[in-house]
Amino acid sequence: MNSAAQISAPRIDGLQYANWSEKVFRQMRAGGVDAVHVTITYHETFRETVLNISRWNRYFEDFQHLIMQGRTADDIRLARETGRTAIFFGAQNPSCIEDDIGLVEVLHTLGLRFMQLTYNNQSLLAGGCYEARDTGLTRMGRAVVAEMNRVGLVIDMSHSGERSTLEAIEASSRPIAITHANPSSWHPALRNKSEAVLRALAETGGMLGLSLYPHHLARGSDCTLRDFCEMVARTAEMMGPERLAIGSDLCQDQPDSIVAWMRNGRWTKETDFGEGSADNPGFPAQPVWFRDNRDFSNIARGLAEVGMSQAEIAGILGANWLRVFAANFGPMASRQGGEGHAQSKSNATA
Amino acid sequence: MNSAAQISAPRIDGLQYANWSEKVFRQMRAGGVDAVHVTITYHETFRETVLNISRWNRYFEDFQHLIMQGRTADDIRLARETGRTAIFFGAQNPSCIEDDIGLVEVLHTLGLRFMQLTYNNQSLLAGGCYEARDTGLTRMGRAVVAEMNRVGLVIDMSHSGERSTLEAIEASSRPIAITHANPSSWHPALRNKSEAVLRALAETGGMLGLSLYPHHLARGSDCTLRDFCEMVARTAEMMGPERLAIGSDLCQDQPDSIVAWMRNGRWTKETDFGEGSADNPGFPAQPVWFRDNRDFSNIARGLAEVGMSQAEIAGILGANWLRVFAANFGPMASRQGGEGHAQSKSNATA
Numbered sequence: 022m023n024s025a026a027q028i029s030a031p032r033i034d035g036l037q038y039a040n041w042s043e044k045v046f047r048q049m050r051a052g053g054v055d056a057v058h059v060t061i062t063y064h065e066t067f068r069e070t071v072l073n074i075s076r077w078n079r080y081f082e083d084f085q086h087l088i089m090q091g092r093t094a095d096d097i098r099l100a101r102e103t104g105r106t107a108i109f110f111g112a113q114n115p116s117c118i119e120d121d122i123g124l125v126e127v128l129h130t131l132g133l134r135f136m137q138l139t140y141n142n143q144s145l146l147a148g149g150c151y152e153a154r155d156t157g158l159t160r161m162g163r164a165v166v167a168e169m170n171r172v173g174l175v176i177d178m179s180h181s182g183e184r185s186t187l188e189a190i191e192a193s194s195r196p197i198a199i200t201h202a203n204p205s206s207w208h209p210a211l212r213n214k215s216e217a218v219l220r221a222l223a224e225t226g227g228m229l230g231l232s233l234y235p236h237h238l239a240r241g242s243d244c245t246l247r248d249f250c251e252m253v254a255r256t257a258e259m260m261g262p263e264r265l266a267i268g269s270d271l272c273q274d275q276p277d278s279i280v281a282w283m284r285n286g287r288w289t290k291e292t293d294f295g296e297g298s299a300d301n302p303g304f305p306a307q308p309v310w311f312r313d314n315r316d317f318s319n320i321a322r323g324l325a326e327v328g329m330s331q332a333e334i335a336g337i338l339g340a341n342w343l344r345v346f347a348a349n350f351g352p353m354a355s356r357q358g359g360e361g362h363a364q365s366k367s368n369a370t371a
Numbered sequence: 372m373n374s375a376a377q378i379s380a381p382r383i384d385g386l387q388y389a390n391w392s393e394k395v396f397r398q399m400r401a402g403g404v405d406a407v408h409v410t411i412t413y414h415e416t417f418r419e420t421v422l423n424i425s426r427w428n429r430y431f432e433d434f435q436h437l438i439m440q441g442r443t444a445d446d447i448r449l450a451r452e453t454g455r456t457a458i459f460f461g462a463q464n465p466s467c468i469e470d471d472i473g474l475v476e477v478l479h480t481l482g483l484r485f486m487q488l489t490y491n492n493q494s495l496l497a498g499g500c501y502e503a504r505d506t507g508l509t510r511m512g513r514a515v516v517a518e519m520n521r522v523g524l525v526i527d528m529s530h531s532g533e534r535s536t537l538e539a540i541e542a543s544s545r546p547i548a549i550t551h552a553n554p555s556s557w558h559p560a561l562r563n564k565s566e567a568v569l570r571a572l573a574e575t576g577g578m579l580g581l582s583l584y585p586h587h588l589a590r591g592s593d594c595t596l597r598d599f600c601e602m603v604a605r606t607a608e609m610m611g612p613e614r615l616a617i618g619s620d621l622c623q624d625q626p627d628s629i630v631a632w633m634r635n636g637r638w639t640k641e642t643d644f645g646e647g648s649a650d651n652p653g654f655p656a657q658p659v660w661f662r663d664n665r666d667f668s669n670i671a672r673g674l675a676e677v678g679m680s681q682a683e684i685a686g687i688l689g690a691n692w693l694r695v696f697a698a699n700f701g702p703m704a705s706r707q708g709g710e711g712h713a714q715s716k717s718n719a720t721a
Contacts, residue, residue: 067418067421068417068418071417071473071474071477072471072473074477075471075473075474075476075477076473078473078476078477079473121422121425123421123422123425123426123428123429124421124425126425126428127421127424127425127428127481130480130481130482131477131480131481132480
C-alpha cells in the first residue's frame with residue numbers, strides 16, 4: 022500500500038443500482054469512492070444474469086481507467102493505488118441460481134459476492150418482507166446458506182421477512198449483511214428492520230448498510246442530514262459503530278420502468294407499487310444532501326456534527342465494509358461447517 | 372518451488388476426456404501427471420456447459436487431495452508442491468458460446484483455457500474437417516479469434532478443416548494449438564494434419580499435441596511404440612522439438628454412447644460413425660503401451676530409444692506445454708491487437 026492509501030480510510034458503498042455510464046463512474050472517482058457493491062440482477066435467470074455480467078465485462082474494458090472488477094478486499098487496495106473504483110457484484114434475489122445449488126459456486130467464480138435470499142416475495146430459499154406469512158429458511162434455503170458460507174458469498178437479507186432474517190443469522194456460520202435498510206424504529210417501512218433483527222445481526226458480527234433511499238428515510242426525500250445522522254448515532258449505540266456502514270441504494274439516472282421491473286419482475290400481471298403508490302409510482306427524489314456519489318463527504322460531516330469520532334466515521338464510510346469483505350469473500354478454511362462456526366464469526370468480528 | 376519440483380520436468384497431457392472417477396484421478400497421480408487439459412464440453416449449450424463445470428466443482432471438492440483446478444501455469448507449480456494434478460478446462464466445439472461473443476470472457480473466467488473453433492462440422496466460427504467445403508474463418512470466427520486472443524483462451528484447431536486452420540493461424544495474434552492430432556503423412560486420417568498446416572503452426576509458435584487415440588495412429592490399436600516414436604522424431608525434425616507435446620485424447624472408461632454423442636450431438640437423426648465404421652462403431656482399444664495415465668513413462672523411454680535427447684523428451688512430455696500455458700492463459704498486455712501481434716508470438720516462442 023502506498024502512503025497516499027495509508028493516510029485516508031477507504032470509502033465504500035454497500036449498494037448501488039445506477040443506470041451505469043461513464044458519467045456515473047466519473048462521479049464515483051470525483052466522490053473518492055474506492056469500492057461499490059453493485060446490483061447486477063433482480064429477477065433474471067442465470068442466463069440473463071450472465072448477459073448482465075457480459076455487459077459489466079464491457080464496462081471494465083471500456084472504462085478501465087475509472088473502474089475495475091473487485092473480487093477480494095485486496096482489490097480495493099489495487100483500485101486505490103491506480104485511482105479507480107472497485108466494483109463488486111451482488112444479486113438482490115436468488116433467481117440467478119434458479120433451482121441449482123451448483124450455480125452458487127459458479128456465480129461466485131464470476132465475481133458474485135452478495136446474494137439476497139429473497140426480494141420482497143417468497144423465493145425458493147426464504148420468505149420476503151412483503152409476504153403475509155414468512156416460511157423462514159426453506160429446505161433449499163438451508164442448503165444454499167451452507168454453500169454460500171463455504172464459497173464466500175455473503176448472505177444479504179435486506180428484502181427478507183423477519184423470521185427468515187433471524188433464521189439466516191442463526192443458520193449461517195459466517196456473518197451476514199443487511200446491505201441497505203434502516204431501523205424501523207426510526208421509519209416504520211416494511212423494508213426497515215426491527216431492533217430484534219439488528220441486535221441479532223450485531224451479536225453475530227453482521228453488518229447493516231444504512232440506506233439513503235427516500236422510502237427508507239423518515240420524511241422521505243425531505244429527510245434532513247441531521248435527522249439521518251442522529252439516527253445513525255443512535256443505531257451505533259445499539260449495535261456498535263463497527264457494525265454500521267453505508268448501503269446507499271442509489272438508483273441514479275434510472276427510468277421509472279426499472280423500479281417497475283424491480284417490483285413486478287415477471288411474477289404478476291398486475292402492477293405492484295412496492296414502497297411507492299399509484300400516485301407516486303416512480304423513483305423518489307434523493308435528499309438534497311445525497312444526490313450522487315459526490316456527496317459522501319456530506320455524510321461524514323453530518324456524522325461529525327452529531328458527535329461521532331473520526332475513527333467511527335471512517336469505519337462507517339468504508340473501513341467496516343473493508344474488514345467484512347476481507348473476512349468473508351473467500352472460501353472457508355475448513356469444510357466442517359459445524360466446527361468452523363464460532364471461529365468464522367469471531368474472525369470476522371475481530 | 373521446492374527442490375523436488377525443480378529436479379524433474381513437469382508431465383502434462385494436452386487432452387483427455389475420461390469417464391472421470393477417483394480411479395482415473397489416482398492413476399494420474401500414479402503416472403506422475405502434473406496437469407491435464409480436460410474436455411468439459413462437446414455439443415453442449417452454455418447452460419449445459421455450466422452444469423458440467425458444476426460437476427467438476429464437485430470433483431474438486433470431493434477429491435481435493437488428488438486434483439485441483441488449474442487457471443495459470445503457476446497452478447502447475449502449486450499442484451506439484453501439493454502432490455496433485457492440475458485440471459485445465461477445454462471445449463471441443465464452440466457451441467458453449469452459442470451466438471454470444473460475451474461468453475468467451477465469461478467461460479475464460481470460469482476456467483476455460485482451450486476452445487476448438489469446430490468439431491468436425493461447420494460451426495458459427497469455421498469449417499470442420501469432415502465438411503465437403505471449408506468456409507475458412509467466418510465473420511463471427513474472426514471476431515471470436517480476436518476476443519480469445521484478448522482474454523487468453525487458446526484456439527484449438529484439432530477438428531477443423533485445413534483452410535480454417537491456416538486462416539486461424541494467420542488471424543490469431545497469439546500462437547494456436549492443435550491439441551490432439553498427428554501428421555497425415557504418417558497416417559492419412561481426416562483428423563490428422565498436413566505438412567503445410569504443421570509448418571505454419573510451428574512458424575507462429577504454435578503447438579501440436581501428439582495423439583494416442585488409435586484412429587490417429589498408423590495401424591490403429593496395433594501401432595507399436597517404436598513406430599509412434601519414430602513419427603515423433605521425424606515430426607520434431609520438421610517442426611522443431613519445442614513445438615511438440617502430448618495430447619493423448621485418452622477417453623478412458625467411457626461407454627460407447629459417449630463416442631456416439633461426440634460424433635452425432637443433436638445435429639443429425641442418422642448415425643455418423645466419424646473415424647469409426649458401422650462394424651467398428653465404439654471406442655477403439657488403446658495400444659498396449661499406452662493404456663492410461665500410468666504409461667507416460669513408456670513414451671519417454673520410446674523417445675529415448677529413437678535417439679531423442681533428455682531435454683527434447685522433457686519438453687515433449689510437459690515442459691513445452693508449460694511454456695505455452697505460461698504465455699497464453701492470461702490477457703494480452705495491450706488492447707491493440709495489431710501492434711501486439713508480433714510481440715505476443717515472439718513472447719510465446721521465447
